[in-house]
Amino acid sequence: MTLDEFVSSSRRLGIYKPGEPVEELAARLNLPVSRVLKLNANENLFLPRSTLQRVLTEAAAEIDPRLYPGGEEAVLAEKLASLHGASPAHIILASGGDMIIDLIMSSLVKQGDTVLAVTPTFSMYPRTAKIKGLTFRAVSLDNRFMLDGEMVLEEAEGVGLIVLCNPNNPTSNQFNRGEVMKIVNGFEGFVLIDEAYAEFGNYSLVGEALKRDNLIVLRTFSKAYGLAGLRLGYGVTNKVLACTLTERYLMPFSVPSFVLRVGAKLLDERAAVLEAIEEVKREREALVDSLGKIEGVEAFPSDSNFVLFTTNKPYEEVYNRLLEKGVIIRRIGDVSGYSDCLRVSVAPREITSMFLEALREVLA
Template structure:
């Protein structure tokens, strides 16, 4: 037996738009895919040595007792981040991945009476979580050079309660002009959420702006720079007037596993490995972009992230499938503004990028 109320909620849930897991999760069902396919679709970090992370994981596993909740470790990570970003611990809230922060922020500040605005194209999760709250959702296209149309964004958002931005932006790979974001913060008195998942690859951050703008929330993650995508750790930076009640009232108790917190501490304590990985990635990113642009029929866009968006001169479905058959799985983007047939690739190590370059030459130049 099921009440009408439960039936209505189930019906609503069935009609709601959900996040689509990366298509690489279905690779086993693709008969044309070779047994070992290199995943280049999720912007993961190839440059931190996996053996180093495994060594630390073994050390952590030997040290911790999984029977007990994490308490001390949580505050140790917060203090370490405080030193790193130059903000007091009162500005920092940890979460079970950046997506959990996005979800909780949307559920905290939006409801069926609210309106939220973002840009297009950008990370889809903001839209999905905002709509689940019942809030109205509007997107403002980027300019053709992928820059912000600030005046239009503010005009559309005149009655909005919240603006979502991603800088550097996914999937375009560019960082927005900080002065444009400052203009938004000065002219818009609702909440401004800035996703900085890729900021450390760009070498610049707005983190300390939360001391100047009390209506700014910044989200960061350990999934990209720190190579902990599988362990789920993100964090929010905000004025304590937001951060404190958010941590106390909205965030789950023991929201991050003890194992994840210990791994985060290892990375924060051995920052030299992270810095080296970033330098290697930037060098390889520049080389990969040059090589892609040298292929007839390909245009690779500038990037300050660990991925590159590029356009091909063939139907994107066909190119995507041919790459799978060659053991390379990229993110199929499609149309971006007026640019058709776009793909996004994670910047991999040199040997992986060389394999991609050779494959694309054979596909696009024949």
């Protein structure tokens, strides 16, 4: 293939734009970086920076960067296993949940197969399916964002993999467990349940993944553990599948030793992590409540660390006017019958207050 051919064939793929970098926006608006509110990526600002800094410093002192990762993988897998009542052989470690998505779509489905996803869903699913040459089939949630397991199964004819985010992004709700289990029990192929936000929800299916042939659960350190910048995620599934994927499909040394060590140390800071999760939940309820009190706004209940809402103005206009005030949220658009949807991360109270004030000005 020539460069021209490659570039032109790549045009069928979209470009992932994470949003304008904070530093660029600050410079453009002539604001200090600290005045820009980054509320578009569901990061976790609740874990004290000082706790994370201490963990990072200790990890940096303990690892030898001259060597490839070694025992750090086993230490982290052991701690994750004990967290989930599993054994280390159930755990697949990767550089972020995105790498687990890539791994599954590169190995458990063949080129040309169909991936079925419950939509709207995390943008990385249609994107990765396209990159891998897979057909992407969508089954929509109803207008209350509810999941109908039987309907999903009816659409699953000829499908190689079913993908479901639970809690879902961008709708933020966690589905009825019974409906999810109908899919897991009724589908013969593989099911990937993305639990990136499970710590903020009410239940997890990790326990089910340990004992079933066809279920993989994705988890991440980017949300509840506040490590989005370090890129650490993992999959949990039965031992045979975990071992086959790790040994035969995953690139060796796919997570840096430093990151593995930080992850293991952070699992020892359980009290701080749980406290941050509780704070997220409290502030989330306050945010939904405050949004609902703004005229023209409808905010949806959330089981995650972000909130989906609609306003009575075009969402692009609301997004752009907030941006001009140094507030970055996420444009979503149409969701299951609701137009003009936007998504905002749950943040500590003083940040949320500034966001709400800016939104009130934009909608006044």
